[in-house]
Amino acid sequence: MIMKLNHFNTAFTLFIAGALLASCKKDNNNATPSGKAQLSFTVKADNPVAMLGAISGSSAFTNSVSTNASTSSVTWTSGVANVSSFKLEAKKNNTETEITSQNLTNIDLFAITPAAVSVVLENGTYTEIEVKANISKSSNSIPLVLKGNFTSAGGAVIPIELDFNEDATIKAETHDAVIVDGTNDFTNAISVHLSKLLNNVTSAELDAATRTSRTILISGSVNTGIYNKIKANFPSSTGSNGLEKHGKN
Numbered sequence: 160m161i162m163k164l165n166h167f168n169t170a171f172t173l174f175i176a177g178a179l180l181a182s183c184k185k186d187n188n189n190a191t192p193s194g195k196a197q198l199s200f201t202v203k204a205d206n207p208v209a210m211l212g213a214i215s216g217s218s219a220f221t222n223s224v225s226t227n228a229s230t231s232s233v234t235w236t237s238g239v240a241n242v243s244s245f246k247l248e249a250k251k252n253n254t255e256t257e258i259t260s261q262n263l264t265n266i267d268l269f270a271i272t273p274a275a276v277s278v279v280l281e282n283g284t285y286t287e288i289e290v291k292a293n294i295s296k297s298s299n300s301i302p303l304v305l306k307g308n309f310t311s312a313g314g315a316v317i318p319i320e321l322d323f324n325e326d327a328t329i330k331a332e333t334h335d336a337v338i339v340d341g342t343n344d345f346t347n348a349i350s351v352h353l354s355k356l357l358n359n360v361t362s363a364e365l366d367a368a369t370r371t372s373r374t375i376l377i378s379g380s381v382n383t384g385i386y387n388k389i390k391a392n393f394p395s396s397t398g399s400n401g402l403e404k405h406g407k408n
Contacts, residue, residue, distance in 0.1 A: 195282060197344040198402065200245040200260065201275035202292050202329060202351065204268035207235040207307070209354040211362040231362035233319060235307035235353045238268035240329075243295040245276060247347075249288040265300055268351065280345065285337040290347050290399060291330040294323075302326055305353070309365050309375055319365070321356075321389065322378040331399030345402040355396035356389050 211231045244261040260276045267273060294302035303323035308316050331349050339345075368375045368382045377386050 195341055196280040196339045197277050197407070198247070198258070198280045199275040199277045199344070199346045200247075200290070200292070200349075201273045201346070202240050202242060202266050202268060202349050203270075203273045204235070204238050204353050205350045206352050206354040207269075209233045209357040211357065211360065211365065231310055231312045231365070233307060233309050233357055233365070235305050236269070237307070238303070238305040238351075238353075239300075240266050240268055240292075240294050240303050240351075241297055241300040242266050242292050243297075244293045245278075246291045246293075247278075247288065248291070249285045251281070251283040251285050253286075273348070275346070280339045282339050282341055285339065285402070287334070288337065288402065289330060289332045290349060291328050292349050293326070293328050295326045296324065305356075311366055312362055317365075317370075318374040320374055320376050321386075322376065323389070323393075324379050325390070327393060329397045331397055333399065333401030335401055337402045337404075342407070343404045344407050345404055347399060347402050349397055349399050352396045352398060356392050358388075358392045358396075360385055360388050 209232060211233065242263045242265075244259060244263065246260075247258040249256055258278050258280070260278050263276055264274070296302060301322055301324045303321070305321040305323075307319055309319045310316050329349050329351065337345070364385055365375060368377070368385060370376075371381060376382065377389065379386055
């Protein structure tokens with residue numbers, strides 16, 4: 160009887176060990192499959208300071224404040240983009256492919272780590288990569304809001320706000336080939352170069368701009384001349400470092 164009991168205990172122990180091993184193998188299958196990678200999309204802002212010229216065409220761009228007190232500038236301090244979708248268009252192994260992610264929300268462009276959305280990249284070699292972020296109106300948000308301060312040539316500091324109230328596409332291209340083999344994940348951050356938005360906008364125009372509650376409000380219905388210049392600059396005011404590789408999450 161004792162021998163039979165020992166045999167039973169040994170068999171039961173082996174059964175439990177086998178079940179635990181099978182459970183571990185099953186859990187490992189929940190990881191990103193081999194040969195696939197995670198791609199995280201986001202949008203951010205850079206170069207928040209624009210030095211303004213006195214006449215059209217003389218604007219200069221910088222990411223630091225000038226020490227020349229007679230120079231006027233705009234310093235953007237906050238911004239939110241209402242992103243409705245991201246799309247990656249590329250050739251994967253010489254065949255055109257698209258990857259889309261929708262139903263997103265507001266992204267703080269000045270956050271240290273802006274909100275991102277992730278999709279799965281199948282294994283392969285990606286070339287001719289273009290990434291697009293669509294900013295759109297929603298029931299409680301407009302596509303893009305930027306806030307900051309305009310410092311006049313005389314030293315006056317006036318709040319400024321851009322309400323970009325039209326749907327638009329922010330996009331960037333990279334010509335570098337990206338190889339996905341499942342050993343790394345990737346991020347793509349589209350940058351809005353804020354200084355370039357004010358190309359050909361002059362100090363005189365902002366000095367003469369209509370104030371709304373002591374703020375220079377720029378939108379499709381207020382200070383439209385400045386708004387239309389910014390709108391024209393939008394396509395050339397974005398960029399990206401491409402798909403940046405990092406260790407798997």
